[in-house]
Amino acid sequence: MIDQITKLIEQVSSKEISQAGISTDLAGAVTKETGDSIINGFKDSISGGDLGALTSLLGGGTSNLMSNPMVMGMITNLVGSLTSKLGLGEGIAKNFAGSVIPGIIESLVSKSKGGESGFQITDLISSFGGGDSKGLLDSLTGGKEGLGGAMNALKGLF
Template sequence: MLEQLMSLIQDNSQDAIVNNPAIPNQNNNAAMQTVFQSVVGGLQNEAQGGNLSGLMGLLSGQGGQGGSLMNNPIVAGIAQNAIGSLMEKFGLSNSAAGNIIAQVLPGVLSSMISKTSNPNDNSMDFGGIMGSLLGGQAPQQQQQGGFDFNQIGYALADGKLDMNDVMRIGGSLLGGNSGNAGGAGGGLGGLLGGLFGK
């Protein structure tokens, strides 16, 4: 996931960093690395702080407010951190650093959202992203532990969370599945099924 994220930052930095006279050419890679560290650090703080629903909403494309990704509180925090880091490391003004982030960050996050919310694109997925943010667990290790982040991500990708989604997620969390949600051994899925009369 981290390699793909760095590649997305490089793809979106041509005008904002590489062709920017405010960033000397010898500092191009360092500036991109600074943006990368801010994105990873911001997402990591949210994941480790327990805001998985916020991250899932963001990465499924439902996290924008007022139609703009930059209005999302997670993105705003990442942007603020990145702007501060660019100012500190490269002596940029607030407006110069802000312009760079305003050009780079939306494109990077939009590409991440496009990849993670598309089940047919496995170059980036919820399992890989969450594994990287929560300590480098591989997605298959998460699945062996009964927690399939991809299943949760795809359940939320349509912007709605219905009872079927809850049952699938509940089964995933405790190693059950939607097929046995109403029977014995259905874990959280079975419990939810009983509560809601499924």
């Protein structure tokens, strides 16, 4: 799953990098920071127990991504990384992040809603939770422990 997300990030980022006027010398580093921001955003949501935000987002809640707190957190983190680590100007970083993150999320949602293998919510949780996520997935899909068990499993993942 993470490999599939990484490939998607690379595809969308390369287009946005050229449109934003970012040097090709920085393309690899910008793509890495973009991926880190998105993946860490998902991990933070899962480990923080905010599955509602994640399921809402992947369930098609993309009508106004810029008002979604998880998406805004990803954008803020990416802007910070691009300016502090790579020395990009704040305006360029904001324009790039504000374009690339929603583009990637929209692609993820499309793949998830389309039933594409590897892009389902359970795949996402499993990828970020590793082997310890089985109890969480069982709880979310109707296992014995229910939501309380899912929350306990989440606490143990990270």
